[in-house]
Amino acid sequence: MKVAVFQLSLFGINMYVVYDPQSCDCAVIDPGITTDREREALVSFIEREHLNVVHVINTHMHIDHVAGNAFVQKKYDADVLAHQDDVPLGDRVGEQAKMFGLLGSYEDVKVTRYLKDGDVIRIGDGTLKVIHVPGHSPGHIALYDGKDGYLIAGDILFCGSIGRTDLPGGNHQQLINGIKEKLLPLPDNTIVYPGHGPATTIGDERLTNPFLL
Ligand SMILES: [Zn+2]
Numbered sequence: 173m174k175v176a177v178f179q180l181s182l183f184g185i186n187m188y189v190v191y192d193p194q195s196c197d198c199a200v201i202d203p204g205i206t207t208d209r210e211r212e213a214l215v216s217f218i219e220r221e222h223l224n225v226v227h228v229i230n231t232h233m234h235i236d237h238v239a240g241n242a243f244v245q246k247k248y249d250a251d252v253l254a255h256q257d258d259v260p261l262g263d264r265v266g267e268q269a270k271m272f273g274l275l276g277s278y279e280d281v282k283v284t285r286y287l288k289d290g291d292v293i294r295i296g297d298g299t300l301k302v303i304h305v306p307g308h309s310p311g312h313i314a315l316y317d318g319k320d321g322y323l324i325a326g327d328i329l330f331c332g333s334i335g336r337t338d339l340p341g342g343n344h345q346q347l348i349n350g351i352k353e354k355l356l357p358l359p360d361n362t363i364v365y366p367g368h369g370p371a372t373t374i375g376d377e378r379l380t381n382p383f384l385l
Pocket residue numbers: 232234308327
């Protein structure tokens with residue numbers, strides 16, 4: 173499947189649209205959109221590529237990754253897929269906004285299908301495999317397309333860094349163990365698309381990420 177990235181204003185989060193060019197089905201991953209301009213950028217991309225939005229998928233339920241869920245869910249009548257262990261975060265999006273000093277109102281997350289480790293999400297003829305790696309948040313998942321060789325990593329793994337573990341439900345050792353056991357065994361040339369900052373590869377992070385040496 174193809175991947176389009178949108179860098180958004182809320183904490184510089186990366187939203188991804190993963191789409192199968194044959195069927196034109198797509199998933200919007202981590203829609204942290206909060207402005208009219210960002211909503212228009214997504215809608216015009218979907219129109220230009222003639223895509224059908226079948227899923228919203230949240231890697232986890234921190235506010236920067238879910239702020240635009242309701243907009244995408246309603247506009248496209250899309251399913252919302254996420255891991256159950258982050259529901260306590262998804263039920264407190266307003267409190268998260270206050271904690272980070274954000275103004276405005278934010279809707280709670282309405283999940284329509286729970287994901288667990290090993291699940292396979294179908295998008296047209298393509299698939300994303302669910303890999304549960306808790307530690308940044310309890311229900312954090314990564315999404316792996318083994319056919320096209322990339323991983324949507326959310327806030328688990330960044331270029332040269334890993335997710336913070338000082339927020340509620342965080343656990344540093346659990347995060348390190350999960351990355352080493354479940355992500356580093358992927359092929360070296362797997363492209364890692366993180367929730368913030370530039371893309372990297374599994375091979376580069378295995379060799380140079382100071383948190384994983
Ligand atoms: Zn996060």
